[in-house]
Amino acid sequence: LESSSSQRPRRRDWTKLIYSSDLTPAQILSSNKEEDSRESEEISTEIDEFFHVKKSDSTNDDETLDQTKDPLNPRALQQWEDEEMLDSIRNLFITGASGDADE
């Protein structure tokens, strides 16, 4: 199972991950994202070992609410201040060009 935590190919077998692995949902997702802010926070706590936050098995112990909306992340949303970023999704609107639907 050690390969699951390291770099894995882009194509993931979700059916297998969900139904026939013992990974927690958080582990499944954290072995996935690269720019996920939650993960970057985890990395930063690893670096800052002096301030060690007691977080044994982060999925079970801390009081995360059973909530429908994930909290907004203003820092991650800042990328949408960028004009290029705003233009990148034009093809998803009826007014946008349909042919060159790359990035």
Add this chain to the structure above:
Amino acid sequence: MTLPSSLIQFSGHHYIRHRLVLSILSGKPIRIDKIRPDDKNPGLRDYEISLLRILEKATNGTVIEISVTGTALLLKPGIISGGTLTHECPLSRSVGYFLDPLIMLAPFAKKPFQLTLRGITTDDHDLSVDLIRTVTLPHLQLFGISDGLELRIKKRGSPPAGGGEVHFLCPIVKQVTTLNFIEPGKIKRIRGIAHAVRVSPQFSNRMIEASRSVLNRYIPDIYLYSDVYKGEDSGKSPGYALSLLAESTTSAIYCAEATSQPGVAPEDVALLATRSLLAEISKGGCVDERHQTLVLLMMVLGSEDVGRCRMGEPTLRTIQFLRDVHSLFGTTFKIVPAESSGSSNQLMYSCYGTGYVNVNRSLA
């Protein structure tokens, strides 16, 4: 008391809502233990107790046992009775917290739900009543649940004191139809609701203007509505929020919202909501992340045929939900990368419906 052998065990306070729903729909008893055993304040929270209470009221013959410490509970589901109900939601959670599971149960009741909920109508944790009305309920229509489906916002209630009131009306169905939703389409219109209670009504207009400054570039069909509630109808606390939705040519709906925070200008709240909507749109798919579980549940309950839906990657909640569906209904989804999705991470979810029939339904 002797425990039935079919009892299904869960641990922890996470995902309590969907586990209770799945138990009631499948008719299988569940036991949830280790509910915050090591917390300073162990056991169930007031809103969880309140949820159990409303589930007890909405059903007939349900047995709920809670251990002395409150760290374990046993649910033996009865039938979903529905009918006219009123519930005071605690101020620790918004009415969205309670509506989320009730919406999953309501179509399968004996009598149509006519539910009155009082409390906080918009907060940061669960969908606001505006998004439930404009986004969640249309998702039920995908499954043939539509006539008489309504959420009326009578009074608004901002945290902390609440004071809001909503009426939820839901028709009952015999069966839900099989979903085949694989074409996300393109965004054709954007709608929004801005509301400001017990603060200057100008705040709504300021939010609308800020949001338009970003959205106007994309399409002309944008209508952001300033929803005014006055006097008693505006609840007990000041607050404002902007709820946005984008609808595609194939009726895929993406939504986002942001609520007032101390020291944050209405413009910034609006920009947060707007950018969050753009982030949702960029993820694509036919169903947004917050509605994955609702859609997947209805696919499981669909007629005995293969239902398909294209969505983004599963969220934490969705992954656990799929596992719990497997334990209670035995249904496994096939999840494969969507063809022609290019560089995106969209997936095709498909499953064979269980052919769930609403046996509670009283024949008129």
